[in-house]
Amino acid sequence: MADQWSRWGLDLHLQSQAGRGLRAGIEYALREAVRSGRLPAGTRLPSSRTLAGDLGVARGTVTQALEQLVAEGYLESRPRSGIRVAPQPAAPPPTITPPPQATLPPLRGVDLRSGFPDLAAFPRRAWLAATRHVMQTAPNTALGYRDRAGAAELRHALAEYLGRARGVVTTPDHIVICAGYAHALRLVSQMFGHRGAIAFEDPAEPGYPRLAVHLGHEARRIPVDRDGLLVEALSDEAAAVVTPAHQYPLGVTLSPARRVELVSWARRTGGFIVEDDYDGEFRYDRQPVGALQGMAPDRVVYAGTTSKTIAPGLRLAWLVLPGSLLTPLWEATRWEESCVNVIDQLVLAHLIENGELDRHVRRCRTRYRRRRDLLGQAVTRRLPQARLSGVAAGLHAVLRLPGTAAQERALLDRLAARDIHVEGISSFYHRPEESPLALLIGYATPADHAYGNALSALVEELAIVVA
Amino acid sequence: MADQWSRWGLDLHLQSQAGRGLRAGIEYALREAVRSGRLPAGTRLPSSRTLAGDLGVARGTVTQALEQLVAEGYLESRPRSGIRVAPQPAAPPPTITPPPQATLPPLRGVDLRSGFPDLAAFPRRAWLAATRHVMQTAPNTALGYRDRAGAAELRHALAEYLGRARGVVTTPDHIVICAGYAHALRLVSQMFGHRGAIAFEDPAEPGYPRLAVHLGHEARRIPVDRDGLLVEALSDEAAAVVTPAHQYPLGVTLSPARRVELVSWARRTGGFIVEDDYDGEFRYDRQPVGALQGMAPDRVVYAGTTSKTIAPGLRLAWLVLPGSLLTPLWEATRWEESCVNVIDQLVLAHLIENGELDRHVRRCRTRYRRRRDLLGQAVTRRLPQARLSGVAAGLHAVLRLPGTAAQERALLDRLAARDIHVEGISSFYHRPEESPLALLIGYATPADHAYGNALSALVEELAIVVA
Numbered sequence: 001m002a003d004q005w006s007r008w009g010l011d012l013h014l015q016s017q018a019g020r021g022l023r024a025g026i027e028y029a030l031r032e033a034v035r036s037g038r039l040p041a042g043t044r045l046p047s048s049r050t051l052a053g054d055l056g057v058a059r060g061t062v063t064q065a066l067e068q069l070v071a072e073g074y075l076e077s078r079p080r081s082g083i084r085v086a087p088q089p090a091a092p093p094p095t096i097t098p099p100p101q102a103t104l105p106p107l108r109g110v111d112l113r114s115g116f117p118d119l120a121a122f123p124r125r126a127w128l129a130a131t132r133h134v135m136q137t138a139p140n141t142a143l144g145y146r147d148r149a150g151a152a153e154l155r156h157a158l159a160e161y162l163g164r165a166r167g168v169v170t171t172p173d174h175i176v177i178c179a180g181y182a183h184a185l186r187l188v189s190q191m192f193g194h195r196g197a198i199a200f201e202d203p204a205e206p207g208y209p210r211l212a213v214h215l216g217h218e219a220r221r222i223p224v225d226r227d228g229l230l231v232e233a234l235s236d237e238a239a240a241v242v243t244p245a246h247q248y249p250l251g252v253t254l255s256p257a258r259r260v261e262l263v264s265w266a267r268r269t270g271g272f273i274v275e276d277d278y279d280g281e282f283r284y285d286r287q288p289v290g291a292l293q294g295m296a297p298d299r300v301v302y303a304g305t306t307s308k309t310i311a312p313g314l315r316l317a318w319l320v321l322p323g324s325l326l327t328p329l330w331e332a333t334r335w336e337e338s339c340v341n342v343i344d345q346l347v348l349a350h351l352i353e354n355g356e357l358d359r360h361v362r363r364c365r366t367r368y369r370r371r372r373d374l375l376g377q378a379v380t381r382r383l384p385q386a387r388l389s390g391v392a393a394g395l396h397a398v399l400r401l402p403g404t405a406a407q408e409r410a411l412l413d414r415l416a417a418r419d420i421h422v423e424g425i426s427s428f429y430h431r432p433e434e435s436p437l438a439l440l441i442g443y444a445t446p447a448d449h450a451y452g453n454a455l456s457a458l459v460e461e462l463a464i465v466v467a
Numbered sequence: 468m469a470d471q472w473s474r475w476g477l478d479l480h481l482q483s484q485a486g487r488g489l490r491a492g493i494e495y496a497l498r499e500a501v502r503s504g505r506l507p508a509g510t511r512l513p514s515s516r517t518l519a520g521d522l523g524v525a526r527g528t529v530t531q532a533l534e535q536l537v538a539e540g541y542l543e544s545r546p547r548s549g550i551r552v553a554p555q556p557a558a559p560p561p562t563i564t565p566p567p568q569a570t571l572p573p574l575r576g577v578d579l580r581s582g583f584p585d586l587a588a589f590p591r592r593a594w595l596a597a598t599r600h601v602m603q604t605a606p607n608t609a610l611g612y613r614d615r616a617g618a619a620e621l622r623h624a625l626a627e628y629l630g631r632a633r634g635v636v637t638t639p640d641h642i643v644i645c646a647g648y649a650h651a652l653r654l655v656s657q658m659f660g661h662r663g664a665i666a667f668e669d670p671a672e673p674g675y676p677r678l679a680v681h682l683g684h685e686a687r688r689i690p691v692d693r694d695g696l697l698v699e700a701l702s703d704e705a706a707a708v709v710t711p712a713h714q715y716p717l718g719v720t721l722s723p724a725r726r727v728e729l730v731s732w733a734r735r736t737g738g739f740i741v742e743d744d745y746d747g748e749f750r751y752d753r754q755p756v757g758a759l760q761g762m763a764p765d766r767v768v769y770a771g772t773t774s775k776t777i778a779p780g781l782r783l784a785w786l787v788l789p790g791s792l793l794t795p796l797w798e799a800t801r802w803e804e805s806c807v808n809v810i811d812q813l814v815l816a817h818l819i820e821n822g823e824l825d826r827h828v829r830r831c832r833t834r835y836r837r838r839r840d841l842l843g844q845a846v847t848r849r850l851p852q853a854r855l856s857g858v859a860a861g862l863h864a865v866l867r868l869p870g871t872a873a874q875e876r877a878l879l880d881r882l883a884a885r886d887i888h889v890e891g892i893s894s895f896y897h898r899p900e901e902s903p904l905a906l907l908i909g910y911a912t913p914a915d916h917a918y919g920n921a922l923s924a925l926v927e928e929l930a931i932v933v934a
Contacts, residue, residue, distance in 0.1 A: 024754070031634065031761065064753065072634070072757045073726035086727055119607035127810070128602045135595045140586035140914065143778040167498065167539070179646055179806035186803065211802035259540035260553055286531065290539045294498065311610040313809035335678035336653065339646035339806045342780035343594070447607065 022057050026065040034074045034085055041087040045075070109419025110454040114249065114396035114442030115312070118367065121448070122311050123351075123360045130350040131343070138346055148330070148338050150177025150318070151345040157352040158318055162304065165358075166280050167290030169297045170320045176329065179339035180315040181278065181305045185211060188239070188274055188301060191325065191332040193217030196238035201229055203249055203428035203435070208241065221430040228254030231261040234271070239301070241274040244292045248278065249428045249440050251390015251398050259292055266299035272325070273300045279308045281361050283393040284369040298322045306348065308395055308444075309361050316340065316348060364444075368395060371443045371451055378459045385466050395444035398425060401466055403437040411437070411465060420457050489524050493532040501541045501552055510552040512542070576886025577921040581716065581863035581909030582779070585834065588915070589778050590818075590827045597817040598810070605813055615797070615805050617644025617785070618812040624819040625785055629771065632825075633747055634757025636764045637787045643796065646806035647782040648745065648772045652678060655706070655741055655768060658792065658799040660684030663705035663738075668696055670716055670895035670902070675708065688897040695721030698728040706739045706768070707732075711759045712747040716895045716907050718857010718865050726759055733766035739792070740767045746775045748828045750860040751836040765789045773815065775862055775911075776828050783807065783815060831911075835862060838910045838918055845926045852933050862911035865892060868933055870904040878904070878932060887924050 033039040045051070048066060052059040066083055069075045076086040145151060155172035162168035178184035189212045192198055200209040202221035209219035220237060223230045229242050242262070244254035254262070266273050275292045283289065293302040297320075305317035321329060351357045372391055379388045379399065387400040401411075408424040415422060422442070426435035446454045500506040512518070515533060519526040533550055536542045543553040612618060622639035629635035645651035656679045659665055667676040669688035676686035687704060690697045696709050709729070711721035721729070733740050742759045750756065760769040764787075772784035788796060818824045839858055846855045846866065854867040868878075875891040882889060889909070893902035913921045 031757070035636070035761070068754060068756070070723055071720075073723045073730075073759075073762055076723065086723070116611050119610045122607065122610050124602040128599055131598045132595055135591040140589065143586045143589050143780040144583050145780050169502070180804055182802070182804035183806050207802045214802050253538070256537055256540045256543065256553070263540075286535065289535070290498070292540075294502070295540055313610040313612050315804075315806055315808050335649070335674045335681050337647055337649035337782075339650050339782055341782050341808055341811050344808050344811065 023061045023065045023068075026055070026057070026062065027068055030065070030069055031072075031074055034069075039085045041085050043085040044081070045083045045085070047082065110421060110450075110457045111445050112420070112422045112442050112454055112458060113445055114423060114440045115307075116442060116445040117308050117311065117364065117395060118444050118447060119311055121360075121364055121367070123356060126351060126356040126360070127347065130347040130354075130356070133350050134343055134346040138343075142342055142346065145342045148176075148333075148336070150175065150338065150340060151342050151349065154345040154349040154352075157349040158304075161352045161357070162291070162302070162320065165361075166277060166288065166304070167294040168302055168320055169294050170302075174321050174323060174326065176319045176321065177338070177340050177345055178317040178319060180312075181276065181303060181307065181317045182207070182211065183315075183339060184303050184305075184317045184319050185241070185274075186215065187329060187333050188241075188303075188319065189215050189217055191329050192239040192272065194332075196236060199234055199237040199240040201242060201247065202430045203425065204241075204243075205248055206428060224250055224252065226252050228252055228258050229262065231258055231265055234262075234265050234269075236269060237271055239272045239274050240265075241276060242292075243276045243278065245277055245280040245283070245289055246390065246392070246394040248276070249390075249396070249398065249425055251392075251394060251396065253289060253392060254292070259295065262292070263296045263299060266296065271299075272322070275300050275302045277302060277304050279394040280304070281309055282365055282368060282395060284365070284372060285392055288393070293320060298324065301325065309357070309364070314344065314348075316344060367448060368444050371455075372397065374452070374455060375441060375443050378455055382459045382463045383466065386462070396440055396442045398438050399441055399462075400436055400438045401462070403466075405433055405435040405437055407437055408435075411439075414465065415458070415461060418457065418461055420454075420461060422458065490528045490532045490535075493522070493524070493529065494535055497532070497536055498539075498541055501536075506552045508552050508554040511548070512550045512552070514549065577888060577917075577924045578912050579887070579889045579909050579921055579925060580912055581890060581907045582774075583909060583912040584775050584778065584831065584862060585911050585914060586778055588827075588831055588834070590823060593818060593823040593827065594814065597814040597821075597823070600817050601810055601813040605810075609809055609813065612809045615643075615800075615803070617642070617805065617807060618809050618816065621812040621816040621819075624816040625771075628819045628824070629758070629769070629787065632828075633744060633755065633769075633771070634761040635769055635787055636761050637769075641788050641790060641793065643786045643788065644805070644807050644812055645784040645786060647779075648743065648770060648774065648784045649674070649678065650782075650806060651770050651772075651784045651786050652708070652741075652743075653682065654786065654796060654800050655708075655770075656682050656684055658796050659706040659739065661799075663703060666701055666704040666707040668709060668714065669897045670892065671708075671710075672715055673895060691717055691719065693719055695719055695725050696729065698725055698732055701729075701732050701736075701738070703736060704738050706741050708741040708743060709759075710743045710745065712744055712750070712756055713857065713859070713861040715743070715745065716857075716863070716865065716892055718859070718861060718863065720756060720859060721759070726762065729759070730763045730766060733763065738766075739789070742767050742769045744769060744771050746861040747771070748776050749832055749835060749862060751832070751839060752859055755860070760787060765791065768792065776824070776831070781811065783811060834915060835911050838922075839864065841919070841922060842908060842910050845922055849926045849930045850933065853929070863907055863909045865905050866908055866929075867903055867905045868929070870933075872900055872902040872904055874904055875902075878906075881932065882925070882928060885924065885928055887921075887928060889925065 048059055048062045052062045066075060070077050073086055075083050077083050154177055155175040158175055159170055159172045185208055189198060193215060197218040197220050198212050199220045199222045201224050212219040222233045224247055228247055234240055262273060277291055280288055291302055293300040302320035306314050376388055376391060379386055385402050388397050390398045405426045408426050412424050423440045425438040425440055426432035429435040515526055515529045519529045537544050540553055542550050544550050621644055622642040625642055626637055626639045652675055660682060664685035664687045665679050666687045666689045668691050679686040689700045691714055695714055701707055729740060744758055747755055758769055760767040769787035773781050842864060843855055846853055852869050855864050857865045872893045875893050879891050890907040892905040892907055893899035896902040
């Protein structure tokens, strides 16, 4: 085939597109020529007979290609004037603006940032086996399933699992499957936002109150002390978002007295509690403190996720709602659709029902407890000036250092220069300058074989700094 | 083990919870007794020694259980007064309100509702094989991946696929992975809503303009004629959402002249076009009309999905954005996180790269074309009074019947009484009473073996009605 369309002074480099044949090649070449301006608007094309001859292809192929391009608006066909290039307002080339990363890219070196489980422990074989089970057993209708609350199989499995593992009192009808905790929090914010302010802990993951504000709602910050949320600082908020099992980031547990106080606040004011139970499965020195939800299923919206038990990349979470909030939730999120792949929901349901999730969590708990113990020993031995807290549960601890928040940036930079990546705690505070000088140590993040070295690198470097 | 705690007049039915042992059983029984009110607030518990004796378990087991319940707020421990039941504001039992179904439940009988592909054709083996590939090859860091734009692997695969299959002109940096089209439309609405009104076609899927209104934005309805959107009815809208390849629900194709007009409108007013290319892969009598986006990558937001090519249950979609809209999108959706499981993204990327998606679409196209032909033949033979349109592409056609919209309800009821489920077209119109009398025939929905019977049942029943 000729690759140049030279009779009328234009080179059209034709490429036969794999599997699409000559016609597609002609269309592609013409489209590109029009788009790029090499064929300006108004250019009259030779007859299809001439083109076919030039190109050495059947006339019908050329005719079909030209018709296609007329249909797409690149060419126009007028009676008696043949085919011309249609007017194409010159499109500036799209500017390349890389989207912001929501999280830092994977790091080399020592990564002890919080928020990640050990991704090397991802149960790949179990996930694949459960996918096989779902592909072999799910009815066809399941794959069209778009129930906004989520797949019934997963809601049933979760009702049983959350009751057994977390003391949550509920039924499948009260469970809504979400695409990660941020999605769950968005739904919750949309539901509560028009009723009044939403209270968040201070310190807390800063993106969460900001999300509420971004959605147009009022976010208030309530201080946290060693007993958890300072409940007495709540007033007329529509909802209070708390992390009772292991406060994020401080790691403290909401005390029994505060739990009762918080439920009383909700009962008294008509407010609701949003219990973010992000790492409730991981408690090391005794069995997990049961979910606050169990004390007051009518006042607590319980939120859980697989982000810490399995992996954040799954984007799987759930809300357990009081019956009185089901209709308000559906009203507030009307016309939205489910955001969660039904296959993933059925896979997770199977992992819960066949005990794989329990086994995985147990294995991880043993591993993380050992890492926590190693962290404690290393701090005791090499950093007597520091104080480790928040170690009873979860995937991270807080290492308080002598000094003030003003020194944090320099400290983190110094560590980063040694390729040791941890977070300071100040950015979690509403007023970062009032933060203590402390590091958040995500001890679950490294792969198991890398943990010992990561820990040594961190502690040895800090020993030099604080000496 | 004794199963009654009778010494102090209370039956505690203890059940050893599988894998949790005696302590968990004691905790469970006590929790339930407190929750149910059988143990009222203030009740003083016997000493741990007494309880242990009664229950025939080690004293340490009882002590640990009581400590746990104190931590959870069910009991309180005061110096010199022992352990008492803590105040528990009586929680009314949660009311059971089943959530609304977003779609009708799977039907028996004849299901010719539009919007579904043949779910029996779901590529189960290919999906499983791709999952195996991902589980064997994805680096651990991928599983923690939370890039809001989506996995780079999928964005690269889509840039190539959309260019080849749909004539979309883009780069991976301009693609954002979404959890279904409704999610994509929410992101788009949040981005455009504050700039001005958003135009939707009339008729259109009614949930989409309602979603925009629900988010607080202005939605305008623009009429559609046989050439597609009546572009001259647009004015100063910030964006116009259109279905150029196969208008939903009417099935018409946006004409070449209107494509040029629409792009000119966007260029002239600064508005943007949102191209909902929901079934663009399916065109039967010639190759697909290339995406409008290819004519004006700087003015068109292109949206695609796997809902029609594979299955709606996957909740996978994508936006291709002009470079000038990337920053506005990230600003408008700030603090939100990705909603799409990274494993699914890598699975889809693999299915695109190894050609499985193309093969699947080709198989489905052949099948659907045959079904469409059978539908056309049946209508010609048995319903000469009716007119079938929108058959050039997609998964549905429109069957215009003699009569008015006022007769639609009775017609649908009559069909439903024979277990034949189709949709009328009136609910897609902004003013349903101005709709013609027409049915939407989703000819892809039944499984292949069921299609012949479904078609006969529909046509025979209609033949009686319109006779």
